[in-house]
Amino acid sequence: MVMAEDRRLDDELRAPFIYRDDDTLDKPFQYAQFKRLLRYMAPFPKLIWGAFAATAGGIAVALVTPYLIGRTIDVAIAGKRTGLLAALTLALLALYVCNFAAARVRIYLTNKLGQNVILRLRQDLFSHVQSLSFDFFDKRPAGSVLVRIMNDVNALQDLFTNGIINSLTNLITLFGIVVIMLSLNVRLALVTMVVVPFMFLLSTRLRVLIRRSWQVVRVRMSRINAHLNEAIQGMRVTEAYVRQEENQRFFERMNAEYVEKFRRATGLSAVFWPIVDITGSVGTVLLFWYGVHLLTAGEVTVGLLVAFANYLGNFWTPISQLGQLYNQLLVAMASSERIFEYLDTRPTITSRPQAPALPPIRGEVVFDQVVFDYAPGKRALHGVSFRVQPGETVALVGHTGAGKSTVINLLARFYDVTSGRILIDGKDIRDVDLATLRSQIGIVLQDTFIFSGTIMDNIRYGRPDATDEEVIAAAKAVHADEFIRQLEHGYFTEVRERGSRLSMGQRQLLSFARAILANPKILILDEATASIDTHTEHLIQLGLRALLRGRTSFVVAHRLSTIREADQILVFQDGRIVERGTHGVLMRNKGYYHHLVLTQYRFMA
Numbered sequence: 121m122v123m124a125e126d127r128r129l130d131d132e133l134r135a136p137f138i139y140r141d142d143d144t145l146d147k148p149f150q151y152a153q154f155k156r157l158l159r160y161m162a163p164f165p166k167l168i169w170g171a172f173a174a175t176a177g178g179i180a181v182a183l184v185t186p187y188l189i190g191r192t193i194d195v196a197i198a199g200k201r202t203g204l205l206a207a208l209t210l211a212l213l214a215l216y217v218c219n220f221a222a223a224r225v226r227i228y229l230t231n232k233l234g235q236n237v238i239l240r241l242r243q244d245l246f247s248h249v250q251s252l253s254f255d256f257f258d259k260r261p262a263g264s265v266l267v268r269i270m271n272d273v274n275a276l277q278d279l280f281t282n283g284i285i286n287s288l289t290n291l292i293t294l295f296g297i298v299v300i301m302l303s304l305n306v307r308l309a310l311v312t313m314v315v316v317p318f319m320f321l322l323s324t325r326l327r328v329l330i331r332r333s334w335q336v337v338r339v340r341m342s343r344i345n346a347h348l349n350e351a352i353q354g355m356r357v358t359e360a361y362v363r364q365e366e367n368q369r370f371f372e373r374m375n376a377e378y379v380e381k382f383r384r385a386t387g388l389s390a391v392f393w394p395i396v397d398i399t400g401s402v403g404t405v406l407l408f409w410y411g412v413h414l415l416t417a418g419e420v421t422v423g424l425l426v427a428f429a430n431y432l433g434n435f436w437t438p439i440s441q442l443g444q445l446y447n448q449l450l451v452a453m454a455s456s457e458r459i460f461e462y463l464d465t466r467p468t469i470t471s472r473p474q475a476p477a478l479p480p481i482r483g484e485v486v487f488d489q490v491v492f493d494y495a496p497g498k499r500a501l502h503g504v505s506f507r508v509q510p511g512e513t514v515a516l517v518g519h520t521g522a523g524k525s526t527v528i529n530l531l532a533r534f535y536d537v538t539s540g541r542i543l544i545d546g547k548d549i550r551d552v553d554l555a556t557l558r559s560q561i562g563i564v565l566q567d568t569f570i571f572s573g574t575i576m577d578n579i580r581y582g583r584p585d586a587t588d589e590e591v592i593a594a595a596k597a598v599h600a601d602e603f604i605r606q607l608e609h610g611y612f613t614e615v616r617e618r619g620s621r622l623s624m625g626q627r628q629l630l631s632f633a634r635a636i637l638a639n640p641k642i643l644i645l646d647e648a649t650a651s652i653d654t655h656t657e658h659l660i661q662l663g664l665r666a667l668l669r670g671r672t673s674f675v676v677a678h679r680l681s682t683i684r685e686a687d688q689i690l691v692f693q694d695g696r697i698v699e700r701g702t703h704g705v706l707m708r709n710k711g712y713y714h715h716l717v718l719t720q721y722r723f724m725a
């Protein structure tokens with residue numbers, strides 16, 4: 121067993137692509153977790169009681185009709201009492217009609233209940249995930265967060281829609297049938313019920329096997345999807361490195377595995393209903409074989425036998441649904457465990473209780489002996505100190521991994537310092553309300569995020585209550601107006617797919633407009649490095665100047681022009697500030713900065 125596992129692992133390691141499958145697909149039942157799930161139904165008592173009331177129809181039909189049919193045969197037909205026959209037939213018909221109406225109401229109510237619960241759960245989860253801090257997202261790919269909010273919540277839908285409500289009525293139905301049968305004839309009842317345990321086994325164990333085999337099929341399918349997605353996106357690399365044949369072999373192997381799993385799943389599914397039928401028939405045979413004995417002994421009537429056969433038929437639906445519930449619960453345990461794991465994760469960065477709001481700031485920033493570890497042993501800053509006056513522009517420069525982004529992450533309080541302090545206008549940023557802190561800090565990232573919508577909407581993201589005129593004024597201020605007007609519908613041009621149809625330079629100009637509209641006192645800017653045509657480059661320099669004017673700005677600078685104009689340059693190396701000053705002074709010193717400019721920034725001049 122261990123060897124087989126090792127071999128499988130070996131194979132996977134040698135495989136050119138490795139796809140991690142979904143987490144476990146089902147888990148043993150846990151009462152505490154189930155109770156926690158049930159709590160999501162609590163806000164909808166009317167729907168729950170309504171649905172229960174509506175299921176009464178189904179219970180009545182399952183319990184009463186076989187008896188009525190038996191009486192019809194024994195009394196009305198055998199006694200040739202046509203009046204009674206008509207009355208009983210009408211009663212049966214009425215029962216079926218009532219049941220039909222009740223079933224419709226029940227389906228409506230249970231669906232509404234299920235949808236409401238799912239809606240609430242998903243909203244809770246999304247709002248909670250939004251509140252989580254950067255360290256949470258550092259550890260998880262966006263895809264896996266998406267899967268939990270969508271798939272894992274969806275996996276609970278059946279349970280909330282049908283599972284819980286139906287299972288209670290099913291238990292009542294089963295209990296009712298047993299009681300009625302026993303009270304009609306104990307021996308016949310016991311013989312009829314011989315097959316019931318088999319029905320339970322079928323509907324739980326065999327169903328679990330079938331469901332798992334289909335899950336395996338789905339996992340294989342999603343592996344193929346993941347591979348295809350990668351293969352298509354990376355087609356240029358594949359062709360450049362002439363890897364087509366190898367990829368083809370890998371793809372064929374994945375496909376073959378899929379087909380094999382699919383065969384197994386269909387094979388298992390195909391035996392399910394025949395086995396159910398056989399079990400049912402065995403039950404019926406037993407019933408009639410023993411029933412005929414009793415009939416000849418005059419102990420039972422034909423009608424009673426027929427009634428029992430009908431009761432036997434009515435066993436299957438509730439047992440089958442309880443089996444489904446059993447399956448739903450196993451799946452729900454796995455999904456809800458993952459959902460609750462997220463819901464139980466507390467944001468690491470929060471405002472202290474009763475933290476005062478940060479009043480409108482002037483923009484003085486002090487880093488005082490700031491040490492920061494991303495994880496124990498992963499020190500990114502080793503005691504960084506500096507002071508920035510309101511309105512100053514600070515350029516952060518250094519090699520990749522030197523700690524520049526870490527400084528800005530700490531300033532916006534996306535992480536908390538490991539030791540030391542960060543002060544804004546003399547206040548430690550951990551002591552003030554987080555929202556009032558962030559709302560006074562503007563952030564422009566390298567990769568500007570463009571949301572689907574119009575250019576106007578995208579700029580307005582900086583300040584949702586801005587008027588169209590204010591948006592346009594902002595765009596003009598950062599010299600973005602010119603290119604926007606040249607677009608097909610100007611400010612009302614729709615941008616899709618993260619703005620892929622805009623050039624890098626245009627996206628930067630948009631992000632400047634967004635930031636200047638928000639008008640923060642402190643601005644953080646991670647300058648994009650993409651090479652841009654000289655005209656746009658010129659516009660960007662003008663736009664940047666306008667954006668930086670009058671606010672404390674921290675720029676992770678990549679353009680020499682930006683660095684030159686900074687009031688203060690902080691030069692980072694391995695998480696420490698190794699030099700500081702203005703461009704002129706630092707160049708004359710001929711130190712690390714001088715070397716950096718000559719090697720790294722010369723071409724950007």
Ligand SMILES: Nc1ncnc2c1ncn2[C@@H]1O[C@H](COP(=O)(O)OP(=O)(O)OP(=O)(O)O)[C@@H](O)[C@H]1O
Nearest residue numbers: 258494498500518519520521522523524525526527
């Ligand atoms: N989320 C993170 N988790 C763990 N370590 C990180 C994380 N982000 C950065 N680091 C590490 O911290 C150190 C400083 O990284 P930082 O991103 O601040 O560098 P940088 O100077 O901004 O580099 P670049 O110019 O490439 O963005 C690096 O060693 C980096 O590997």
